Amino acid sequence: MQHPQKDKRAAPAKGSGLLQPLQSNLAHFSCFHYRKPAPTGPVDKASSTTLLSFANPISDNALPLDEEMTFREVKPVIPYFLLLFVAVPTIAEDLRLVTWNIESGGNKPSVIADQLSKLGPYDIVGLTEVDPANSRRYKQAMGDTYRSVLSSTGNKDRLMLLYDESKIQLIENYELVAHNGKRMNTVDFRYRSPLVGRYQHRQSGTEFLVVVVHLARGKEKIRQMQAEGMRTWAASQTVPVIAIGDFNFDYVFETEKGNKGFDVFLAGDTWKWVRPEKLVDTNWYDPEPDGVDNYPGSCLDFTFVAGAAKKWAAQSRVIERPGDFPDDDTTSDHRPVELLIEFGQPVPATTSTE
Numbered sequence: 001m002q003h004p005q006k007d008k009r010a011a012p013a014k015g016s017g018l019l020q021p022l023q024s025n026l027a028h029f030s031c032f033h034y035r036k037p038a039p040t041g042p043v044d045k046a047s048s049t050t051l052l053s054f055a056n057p058i059s060d061n062a063l064p065l066d067e068e069m070t071f072r073e074v075k076p077v078i079p080y081f082l083l084l085f086v087a088v089p090t091i092a093e094d095l096r097l098v099t100w101n102i103e104s105g106g107n108k109p110s111v112i113a114d115q116l117s118k119l120g121p122y123d124i125v126g127l128t129e130v131d132p133a134n135s136r137r138y139k140q141a142m143g144d145t146y147r148s149v150l151s152s153t154g155n156k157d158r159l160m161l162l163y164d165e166s167k168i169q170l171i172e173n174y175e176l177v178a179h180n181g182k183r184m185n186t187v188d189f190r191y192r193s194p195l196v197g198r199y200q201h202r203q204s205g206t207e208f209l210v211v212v213v214h215l216a217r218g219k220e221k222i223r224q225m226q227a228e229g230m231r232t233w234a235a236s237q238t239v240p241v242i243a244i245g246d247f248n249f250d251y252v253f254e255t256e257k258g259n260k261g262f263d264v265f266l267a268g269d270t271w272k273w274v275r276p277e278k279l280v281d282t283n284w285y286d287p288e289p290d291g292v293d294n295y296p297g298s299c300l301d302f303t304f305v306a307g308a309a310k311k312w313a314a315q316s317r318v319i320e321r322p323g324d325f326p327d328d329d330t331t332s333d334h335r336p337v338e339l340l341i342e343f344g345q346p347v348p349a350t351t352s353t354e
């Protein structure tokens with residue numbers, strides 16, 4: 001099933017005076033890959049900034065810092081009776097991840113920032129549809145220990161990885177343009193190149209890759225091309241891989257089928273879907289609007305694991321918050337999806353199949 005939803009990839013950049021000249025140079029920087037020379041010891045703020053600047057010339061650090069714009073994490077007081085309805089994880093939570101499409105252009109950034117501050121705590125947060133003008137605000141909403149990487153592609157629908165630096169160390173980050181001849185973006189960079197962070201869990205020393213994606217919406221063939229590229233790339237990695245984000249796979253609960261991109265992505269058993277125990281619709285779509293979601297019971301947002309990560313215990317859950325749907329002009333039209341990981345025994349690195 002194909003939602004007749006418009007693909008926002010080609011939205012013209014109407015950024016501020018500061019962003020305008022940078023955005024015109026997107027293509028020149030999209031392939032840049034910075035590798036941190038010595039991934040040992042804690043990352044200080046200065047080195048994180050250097051890394052972001054290298055890898056992402058249009059990172060949030062490139063934006064002017066508004067000293068008056070300070071956001072403090074608000075700890076909500078949860079009545080005890082509500083705790084009864086909170087799902088209790090049955091695995092050790094060595095790693096807590098969440099992904100969320102925050103609907104750039106269809107939200108109020110202050111509302112999203114407030115909701116982000118109440119979402120956690122998560123070790124790694126993968127956002128899609130981030131307007132770069134708001135990325136710093138979102139990072140501040142997560143708390144002082146978070147660092148972030150913003151993708152260079154996607155105009156106002158960027159990808160963003162946030163991580164809690166007190167628990168996770170970033171070793172390197174890069175965007176996936178192509179792998180072994182399989183492209184994940186077009187030569188004119190009109191789509192969103194998947195954004196990869198290579199991380200090390202400080203306490204256990206476990207190393208892994210997290211890739212946040214927002215595959216093409218309107219162009220089915222482009223989405224399939226990206227799905228094949230992701231599969232090819234993941235199959236040749238030598239450390240555990242986790243993929244989170246908005247895959248636009250249109251998985252329908254009733255038929256248990258997704259679109260062709262879903263089949264291409266899962267072919268050959270490279271990726272394993274961490275399927276939520278309870279399937280919950282992740283996207284509100286009501287263009288008429290008549291107050292009824294046109295595609296109830298389907299899913300666009302997923303969490304997957306590949307390589308040695310398939311041996312880890314993992315649990316996924318679609319996060320439902322009171323009043324989240326129907327969507328309005330201040331909120332996102334997507335629900336966040338959580339992934340909890342329990343690291344297994346250390347798995348020796350396998351030989352690359354490249």
Ligand SMILES: [Ca+2]
Nearest residue numbers: 106328331333
């Ligand atoms: Ca909205």
Ligand SMILES: [Ca+2]
Nearest residue numbers: 286290292294
């Ligand atoms: Ca409707």
Ligand SMILES: [Ca+2]
Nearest residue numbers: 281283295296
């Ligand atoms: Ca829906």
